[in-house]
Amino acid sequence: MTQNSVKRMIQQYRCPIIVFAKKSINSRYFGLGSNCLLKLPYYKTINFVTLSNISSNMTRENVREKVALIGSGNWGTVISKIIGNNVMRYKEFHQEVKMWVFEEKVGGRNLTELINEKHENVKYLPGFPIPENVKALPDLSEVVRDATVLVFCIPHQFVPKTCDQLKGKINPKAKAISLVKGFETDETGIRPMSHAISESLNIPVCSLSGANIANEIAEEHFSETTIGYNNLEEGELFKKLFETKYFRVGIIDDVVGVQLCGALKNVIAIGAGFVDGLKLGENAKAAIIRIGFFEMKQFMKKFYGGIKDETFFESCGIADVIATCYGGRNRKVAEKFVTTGKSFDQLEEELLNGQKLQGTLTVKEIHRVLSSKGINDEFKLFTTIYRIAFEGLPPKSIVENID
Ligand SMILES: NC(=O)c1ccc[n+]([C@@H]2O[C@H](COP(=O)([O-])OP(=O)(O)OC[C@H]3O[C@@H](n4cnc5c(N)ncnc54)[C@H](O)[C@@H]3O)[C@@H](O)[C@H]2O)c1
Incomplete structure (x- = not known):
């Protein structure tokens, strides 16, 4: 030389x-x-x-990946802990993670200030420390400046607006991963969040979903998740960013399949919550899970070619359906819907302390698509869940209206 x-x-x-x-x-x-x-x-x-x-x-x-986390709710905060620690472990990553917080006041103070001072998200994940290299910021542009990896973890209804705000502000070479459970719909069908983000920002987007109830992972109880990748190199990079001893990552080349499972299982969980509210027992719940799983698979295959059968047997598939039907917030609120007679909007307000109930939105979105295609009869469980939740059908129809 x-x-x-x-x-x-x-x-x-x-x-x-x-x-x-x-x-x-x-x-x-x-x-x-x-x-x-x-x-x-x-x-x-x-x-x-x-x-x-x-x-x-x-x-x-020179090419260290700079990670920006877009979201700081219950799951977003757990993820900040995981990736905050992992960027310190691997040379591939820059050691700071910037986290976008949708600013709000908690006890008269800005949530961002509280997070940066206490290293804890006192509203969405109280009692669990956030690593000090995670910096909470209210300004989206500042969070994504220079970032090469964008991690989306916000409720799906906020994705379009957030992407609009990001246009022209991101590194054109950035890549993203969506942890969002949900999709967009119109009369013609569904649009997975990875597509919505990718088309809006013109960047490649992977997906992550699994049987991941946030508080259990915050406690470092063992769990698995699935990453759907476009190319193996990205899949492996993301595995490095997310995997820990207690959070085991599987990867599969099925970006759409992974995330659609994550959205649709919330609908099954609402059905399971109705069964719990009616106290129909475990056999009835298992039946709802089986039929729901079948309809989930039918729905995905109908609207998207290329979804792999194996995906349904990863953590994002059957495992997430089971976890959500026993432990998730959608199940819990659906049970209360039956036992109290209150509306889902009221229960979300009363029970979730700012967290969002995504399943009911997904129920509506699916119903819209099925109705516009005139195929409600092919999805009797999904249709019945919609009608119980929004059209006053008695909850016991959950086991009467299905074959
Ligand atoms: N919580 C879980 O156990 C879990 C597990 C796996 C996946 N997920 C998925 O992760 C995603 C994020 O969920 P979460 O649990 O982190 O959130 P959350 O429901 O706990 O919190 C809601 C978040 O939305 C933010 N918000 C409110 N209004 C907003 C707006 N107008 N624009 C942008 N953000 C706004 C709030 O500040 C808060 O951070 C969801 O798609 C969810 O389905 C959640």
Whole structure:
């Protein structure tokens, strides 16, 4: 290596450290050493590494992924803990994570200030520490500036507006992953969140979904999740960003399948909640889960070709259906819907402390699509759940209207 090429390397990487080279642990320092250094006196000697290591370390340094987390609700906050710790573990990532917080007042103070001061999201995940390298910010543009990895974790109804705000502000080479459970609909069918984000921002988008009840993962209880990837390299990078000992990541090349399972299982969970409210027991609930799982699969295959059968047996599939039908917020609120007679909007307000109930929105969206295609009869359970939730059909129809 010539003196000029060393100079170029130093300038390119803006690094003040190029020193000696050694061929291997056992050989003596040679070559480049003192001659270069004498002529580059302002560069300090701090380390002994091989030139190939210097160059590859610097290249990695130069392309370190900067992670922006868009969202800070219950799940978003758990994710901030996971990725905040993981960016410290791997050289592929820059060590700070910027987290967008939809600003609100808590006890008269801004939530962002409280998070940055206490390193805890006192509203959406009280009692669990957030790593200090996670910085909460209310300004979306500032969060995504220079970011190369965007992690979307907001309720799906807020995705379109958030993407509009991001247009023209993101790094064109950025890639994203959507943890959002939900999709958009129109008369012609459904649009997965990954497509909505990708089309709006013109970047590739992977998906992550699984049997992941946020508070259990905050407690570091074991769980699995699934990442759907477009290309293996991205899948592996995201696995690195998310996997921990207690949060095991599987990857599969089915971006759409992974996220649609995550959206549709909320509908089944509402059906399971009705059964719980009616106290019909575990056999009836298992039947609703089985039929719901079948309709979920039919629905996805009808609207999207290319969804893999294997996806339904990953964490994002059957495992998430089970977890949500036993533990999730949609099940809980649907049970109360039956036992109190209150509306879902009222129960969301009373029971969830700002968290969003996505299942009821998804129930409406599915019904809209099925009605516009005139195929409600092919999805009797989904249709019955809609009619109980929004058209006053008695809850016991859940087991009367299905084949
Ligand atoms: N909580 C879980 O157990 C869990 C697990 C897996 C996936 N998810 C999914 O993750 C996504 C995020 O859910 P969560 O649990 O982090 O959120 P959440 O329901 O706990 O909180 C709602 C969030 O929305 C924000 N918000 C309110 N109004 C907004 C607006 N106008 N624009 C943007 N944001 C606004 C709130 O500040 C808050 O951060 C959802 O799609 C959810 O289905 C949740």
